[in-house]
């Protein structure tokens with residue numbers, strides 16, 4: 476059985492104090508109210524990682540994630556954060572290739588392949604993001620577009636490494652727009668991605684990979700999205716910034 480995961484991506488929101496408050500609220504609520512085996516991941520800004528890591532390492536089903544990492548090991552890369560640094564503050568996950576990083580920081584599929592390999596080499600689980608812009612969806616080219624992202628960034632991995640990757644499908648037109656993909660659109664894409672992985676590796680390996688949905692997922696729609704057979708949880712932006720909303724989304728993942 477593959478893992479169910481609900482990851483909150485705080486993006487660049489709040490102060491240091493806001494983040495600590497949010498993390499401790501989420502952790503307490505998860506401890507008190509969640510009895511499923513869903514893995515909760517808090518993907519915080521870099522400045523929160525060390526402090527939030529001290530809280531999450533005491534709690535079995537809440538994990539720490541970063542929102543990015545460097546493709547380099549160490550050295551003169553001003554402003555970058557290495558995978559070893561992330562491990563040293565107890566991060567277990569790292570988001571790689573979010574559409575905002577692709578769009579505003581020009582990250583390419585080839586660069587993301589290096590980041591994925593770097594994360595895996597340090598024992599971090601990459602949450603690899605993929606997804607199409609609106610014009611690609613309107614031209615009905617979403618399947619070739621997204622499968623190409625997966626091919627170019629992931630398909631040089633060995634079977635052993637590929638098994639450790641988590642994928643997040645995030646249609647760009649649904650991110651922060653309030654316009655979510657329908658559960659049918661999400662299921663279709665997740666099924667296509669799983670088949671694409673099966674064609675390159677094997678049906679057995681594809682069946683083990685958790686594929687999360689992201690894009691305006693919230694308490695109102697999470698249950699329907701998570702009920703799809705190939706949707707294994709979510710990568711949650713806006714709704715992860717309010718502890719009660721985030722908890723509702725976590726509870727919807729059964």
Ligand SMILES: O=C[C@H](O)COP(=O)(O)O
Nearest residue numbers: 484650651690691712713
């Ligand atoms: O990483 C999260 C996604 O970009 C989704 O963001 P959103 O839930 O605010 O639409």
